[in-house]
Amino acid sequence: MALAGSPNTSERIFTVIRASRIPGWCFGPILYGIGVIHSRQIPRTIPSLSSAAIRLLTLSFPLCSIVFGVNDVYDYESDLRNPRKIASSLEGGVLAPAFHADILRAATISSLLLLLPSLFTRNLQNVAATSLLVVFGWQYSAPPLRLKEVPAVDSISNGVMVFLSWFVGFSAVGKGIAEAPRKGYMMSLCTAGVHALAAVADVEADRAARMQTLAVVLGARLAAVFAALC
Template structure:
């Protein structure tokens, strides 16, 4: 990352909201635990990739499409992420898409079809929730249903 565009590694960390890093790995671990399974190397790698990389992918895209409302939001910044500048948006979009790749590569390597389909469905719902023209975020009922589906 060059300083010219303003997106340093530490800004990307702020965008990924480190306080949320535990959320998806914990849900994943509880799913493994309650299914009676144990953790294997793939599952540990997936849990690790659900921290910074996957959160950067989702929250990076979210920040891009919430850009205008975030500018007016006095709570944005600090633990609430980072206020993007207009020139940073294009690069963050590319970085956000690339950040999801490690998780999905590991998922594919497991060879477990049900797991692969579940994770790709999770990615699709997350994408539809955040990105126009679908942008289910903020649409009554669809917002609630899509948010709930991502959590299960």
């Protein structure tokens, strides 16, 4: 994506929004809602409904700006070689360096927006889950960990982020990890398996982009076995 001169404000805003993958804005809120339902503590008062609405909002664009936006910044070099990035889709396009600072700034602000509401729950486990969700969102793509290029951990970390999003909802009204039903863990494992299968399907594109995914390092068959075990 080449630009002539410095991008203007509207271009910056549009790019920040596009990098967050608008179709993905629903993922976090859905997982939060499932967590609330599993807690059997459905909000009914105005304060609890307001709190839930705020959490739903922070798990939409803000969470996606971290997970997807940061990914686009640190995947820039590999994206130039990635055939999946040629067409505009949920995969996103190649993010021009002129926008990298804007994306990272938006992700930093989004991190604060995610963390602040958790403090009002007065539940340390909820605060910890939200904090870990932010950390995993960044470290999946950003150094020093860059989890997406650690075979097996790349898929597991996706499952962990799903579990954390679910647990943020489950623990919103005082529930703890000891009370978490198996359903939450099953969603996490299924997500890890689906991610591994997606890596199998994308192995040629990832190899062309020189991405060290599970399927690239271990091969499609072993990656499929890992997915089945999940």
